[in-house]
Amino acid sequence: xEDVIHVxxxxxxxxxxxxxxxxxxxxxxxxxxxxxxxxTQEIQRIIELDGWTHRKDSEAEADKFKDEAxxxxxxxxxxxDYQEMNYPETMxxxxxxx
Numbered sequence: 388x389e390d391v392i393h394v395x396x397x398x399x400x401x402x403x404x405x406x407x408x409x410x411x412x413x414x415x416x417x418x419x420x421x422x423x424x425x426x427t428q429e430i431q432r433i434i435e436l437d438g439w440t441h442r443k444d445s446e447a448e449a450d451k452f453k454d455e456a457x458x459x460x461x462x463x464x465x466x467x468d469y470q471e472m473n474y475p476e477t478m479x480x481x482x483x484x485x
Contacts, residue, residue, distance in 0.1 A: 388453070389413040391421055391430065392460045413456070416449060422482075432485060433457055433464040436472065 394413060399406040420434035435453065440446050450466075457464040463485050467478050 388416045388418060388456065391418060391433070392456050392462070412452060416453060418453070430462055432482065433462055434482060435464060435466050436469070437466050438469045 389410065392413060394406060394409045396406075398409065418433050419436045421430060422432045422434065423430050433453075435450070437450070454464060465482055465485065467481065471478055471481070
């Protein structure tokens, strides 16, 4: 996640511990897919494939963190539930519509 969303460097000067904590959370998590504009490299959408394990509390907490980070960064995150993965047309429509 840290390759896509950067922790505010100004936080480092204000609260170093909070800065380190935020960076640690970002470094230990990854997005499944990042869709960018081919010309500008601007991020268009983040795609997360949520398998059955995402029903666990620990995974739900990680998903919530990703959702909040994307919202704060102004990025669209699209979640595809494991039951939707059997329907490619539905998945594509969800991704395109955002």
